[in-house]
Amino acid sequence: MSGSEPEGVHNEIDGTVHGNAVQARDVYGNIIFYAGDEARTAQAREFEDQFRRGVLHLLDHIELWGVDELPWELRNYRLSTAYMNLSLQETGEGPTLNGSGLRVEDAVTGRRRLLLEGHAGSGKTTALRHLAIRGLRGELLREGDDSPAMVPFLIKMRGCHDEGKRLRLPQVEEFVAAVADTIADGKPERWVADLLKHGRGMIFLDGIDEISDKDRPAVLKWLEKLLAYYPDASYVLTSRPAAVNKAWRERLRAHGFVTARLEPMTPTQVDGFIDRWHLAVAEGAHTYRPGQVWESGQLLKGELAARRDLARLARSPLMCAILSAQHLRGNELGDSRSKLFRRGTLVDFLIERRDVQRSIRQRSDWHRLLAPLAHWLVLAGEDTLPRKTAVKLIDRVTHGDHHQADYMLQLMMEQTGLLELVDGERVGFRFPGFQDYLAAQEFLDQMHHRHLVSHAHLPSYQEVVIMAVEQEAEHDSWHVLSGLVDRARRSRDNHRRLWLLAAACVADLAPDRCPELTDQIRYTVREFLPPRDLGEADEIAEAGDFVLDLLADVARSGSVTNAMAPAVIRTAALIDADQAIPLIRRFRHADDPGIQRELAAGWCRGREYERYAREVLSDAALGSTWLDLPHVSALPTLRLITGLRNLRLPREADSDTLKALVGLGGLPNRLEAISLADTAVTDLTPLTRLPRLRRLDLSNTPVTDLSPLAELPGLKVHPVQITR
Incomplete structure (x- = not known):
């Protein structure tokens, strides 16, 4: 930070908080608080120091609510150590973030107004506390390094009530008491207002959704007054998406708020x-x-x-x-899946306990209301259902009026963390596993065993069938499993798929559970797993995602030979190359050409190019294997792949792509062969920076000038005749 500082003002806040030191930086810049009133300026700065130290102590802490059965030391820990940077995706409403995948702090920097949305448990409050901690350390600046550091005020909206539970929104000078009441008495007059007026204050409103529906208009009016009185302050709001209605969004957009949503972690x-x-x-x-x-x-x-x-x-x-x-x-x-989702710290935790312990809502029987929605989605083979349909299903359960059912659906979307609103008017489950668990329970409660068996070959039913077998097994009941085995014996079209599904159903069962069925299933499935060749791999991959779990079990058993491995890799990558990365990477050090070809092919079958390059290809024994770059956007990841020798560029590559390629550190000294076939590359000059290049494919390219290649002795070019 440049610029001089008024004499006598220190530029370091001494002391640590749980080993967490405030950064040694001038948090004031060149600002003069009160011209001509040195005493008042000194008082304001002294209190700011006290505020930063005290609030940092309070905020640098996380407590998991709703899991009292866990020891205290597993529910309480330091935020600054535990915090993981999360990514944002803009929602397309209001001003843009100029990109997606941004970190939260990047989105705030240089932007005065942000609506940060996220489902229950997505990290909204933690992200906001992290931002506040950075601000208290003096790490959040306004514009340029010469600006004074910002001062954050984190207001928990669920705390904005009086003793009678009536809404009471704080005045700006009450922000200090709302954040740290123990130091509020020492606050100089108009200290908060002056910070906000000069653009140094940041107002963080955490949990707009935690205000009741009837009080939200008053909150919006209060916010709009703040925006009018203090337009130069910064504002960050957090909420669950379903709680921000269309009117709110339009008003916030009119005030210049950027809307962004926390993405699930990669x-x-x-x-x-x-x-x-x-x-x-x-x-x-x-x-x-x-x-x-x-x-x-x-x-x-x-x-x-x-x-x-x-x-x-x-x-x-x-x-x-x-x-x-x-x-x-x-x-x-x-x-097993069912045991995991049945545990109180998972299903009940998301549905009820956390918000109840945080004093946000009262208990409601969400489980009974959610199950019919999950059941409908499976029957329809859909990922989402119309909101109107969801309301009708809830109305059947509650026997109430339509408006009450709509209200209950809205509460479930806001509170449980299990439901989300998709495209404005459709409802879906955030976690597929919870949907499958609830649907399986509903099918069993209605005794629709035959229906499950007769539809078990459909992708939308497969995980539900697995859950149903597991839930029945808890009561030594085997209606679904026995029906599945009987159908697998008789089926021609779905013979392989049904036996594999049966194997997935019993994968987690103890050997002594229903041995007459489980032994038969495990014996029969040996015929299919591991797949014997690449042709079988293609067929088995069509059975469903659940096959990944079976392949993982086979791989862990150590029974996969080098001859079998290519088919195992092919099967896993065809099902879902990204989910299969932990399985596929097991084979990366094998120097078998067939294995390496399938590892290379798997890169183009996924979406997480950087992760696949880092976890699978970075130290793979590629040897002479040709590697296809899946997309030009994946070009920077090539520097991770130390064994890369032969590279084929995608069709969208052009001369700029080639320039970027040879600029990757270390890679030019490794490349021995490049295929530019079918690309738009016209200028071969960058290739002169590849000293080990020996083979070049120019098939179907617009290249007309080969003269740069004269600097590469021993290079073989295909084809020799260049189309002009």
């Missing part, structure tokens, strides 16, 4: 979150040794790699924290 972010969570717990744990805590985190990452049901849940920061705590406590993750 697998890479999940791994990072687990590492940071366990580090934070290790800092304050007394019952667990640091090494024990860290080892639990690494084992949990292995569990997530092996179980799709867990991996999907872990994309929510809240659920990832709960899974981490349960695993550390004693590996309490259950050995």
